[in-house]
Amino acid sequence: MEEENVDWMKNAEWVKNHLDGMNVDSYWSPDGMGFLLKKVEDKKLVLVRCINHYTVLRSISGLKTLAFDLGYTVSDSDIEFDDVPESSEDAQRINDLYKQIIVDNWKCESCGFPIVEMDASNVFPTLIETTEMLDEDGNVVEYDWWGMILVCPSCGHETTMTIENFTNSHGEVLVHRIKDGNTIYQAHTRQVLVDMVESGEYDASKFCLLGSTSPSGEKIPMWMQGQYCEMIVLEDGEEE
Numbered sequence: 001m002e003e004e005n006v007d008w009m010k011n012a013e014w015v016k017n018h019l020d021g022m023n024v025d026s027y028w029s030p031d032g033m034g035f036l037l038k039k040v041e042d043k044k045l046v047l048v049r050c051i052n053h054y055t056v057l058r059s060i061s062g063l064k065t066l067a068f069d070l071g072y073t074v075s076d077s078d079i080e081f082d083d084v085p086e087s088s089e090d091a092q093r094i095n096d097l098y099k100q101i102i103v104d105n106w107k108c109e110s111c112g113f114p115i116v117e118m119d120a121s122n123v124f125p126t127l128i129e130t131t132e133m134l135d136e137d138g139n140v141v142e143y144d145w146w147g148m149i150l151v152c153p154s155c156g157h158e159t160t161m162t163i164e165n166f167t168n169s170h171g172e173v174l175v176h177r178i179k180d181g182n183t184i185y186q187a188h189t190r191q192v193l194v195d196m197v198e199s200g201e202y203d204a205s206k207f208c209l210l211g212s213t214s215p216s217g218e219k220i221p222m223w224m225q226g227q228y229c230e231m232i233v234l235e236d237g238e239e240e
């Protein structure tokens with residue numbers, strides 16, 4: 001365990017914004033902090049799980065004090081303890097486990113259908129908004145915000161997810177592709193490319209290198225620029 005101590009009071013404003021912004025029935029587990037808490041009512045928090053180590057317990061105690069000052073009650077009477085991780089992999093496993101509990105709990109805001117169960121096979125990175133920002137030299141630069149839009153199969157409500165959240169709920173593969181006309185440009189991991197070459201599946205005529213835009217000149221996300229992609233041509237009718 002890291003011996004780092006979090007000064008919750010120094011981050012009071014951030015914690016306040018986060019707690020106030022949480023929906024009832026949602027979870028929170030700050031990265032690497034070793035605990036998972038749930039908001040069960042407007043001003044009521046419940047500690048669900050934590051690592052049974054004094055740095056974590058001390059940190060929780062500091063958070064409880066701050067939350068109390070912010071008008072919250074925090075209950076830890078039903079907390080479940082996890083053993084102190086024996087390695088960094090083990091610590092990562094616990095961190096991922098807490099994250100997974102959070103992701104499994106994401107729901108359609110309109111009807112409650114679980115986000116993880118929504119089909120994303122037809123979801124592609126979508127330009128949500130372009131905003132103007134100042135760069136370090138004070139120049140106005142355009143910044144593109146990309147997201148993934150999931151449609152609820154139960155009620156049709158559209159949920160716009162950040163790339164990071166979508167990656168947590170549906171994995172990385174669908175984020176690393178674009179659709180241009182009737183062609184999907186899918187980037188692969190090095191391992192997948194190696195496997196393709198070694199199995200004889202690789203066909204150079206079905207791959208292309210993306211530039212700064214799509215082949216038809218549309219904007220594409222920064223992380224897709226310069227990617228060597230497999231071209232998957234959709235049959236008629238397969239397209240939306």
Ligand SMILES: [Zn+2]
Nearest residue numbers: 108111152155
């Ligand atoms: Zn819904």
